[in-house]
Amino acid sequence: MESIGFSAEGLDLAGRVGQGLAMQQWIEGYLAAQKRAVDSLNPGQLVGLVETLREAHASDRQIFVMGNGGSAANASHFAVDLGKGASDKLEKRFRVISLTDNTPWITALGNDYSYDDIFVKQLQNYARAGDVVIGISVSGNSPNLVKAHEWARSHGVKGIALVGAKRGRMAEIAEQVVVVGDTHYGRVEDVQMHILHLLCYAFMENAAPACP
8 A cells, every 4th residue: 555645845835825824814814903993093083183284274383293213204204295295285385394304403402401302392492382293102102202292282382192092191181182093003103194194185185175
């Protein structure tokens, strides 16, 4: 009676197929979780953010954006899209700046004071009552963002906090808060960029009508 054997090549192929199926299942799960994070957003809160930006634009107020790491990249991206893309559709331009972009300024503040001061010290130079500051964070507890929001609130600068499900101290300080219902850093940062893109396209695709 002949024995049935399995070649090394066959076993290797079966292993690769199994790994591919496992990866597909992981990707499907990741995408499903990403959709749940997007679906956790409250559209009514986003309408409020659009209105805040509309009011700042109408009254020629400055908008400041800040974050750390991936959120710093999102802040820079938003400043570009609001300052260029959205502004190109309007009769006058948004006054928006990302506090994450001036490396010499940031490193001077971090070196001479502390990293916790890199945003608040910039606000002390530039921000005035009636301006708007947007803080982007997954944890909501980044000390430099918390400190900047505390200063803003005490000086009449309106605070917006985009945070993850843990909310953190920022959610207690800012006047407007949007919570992404997840704690996964990648997913929350992705959804926060969804929000920031939405805020820009609210003006790029709806330049004339006022918010209801």
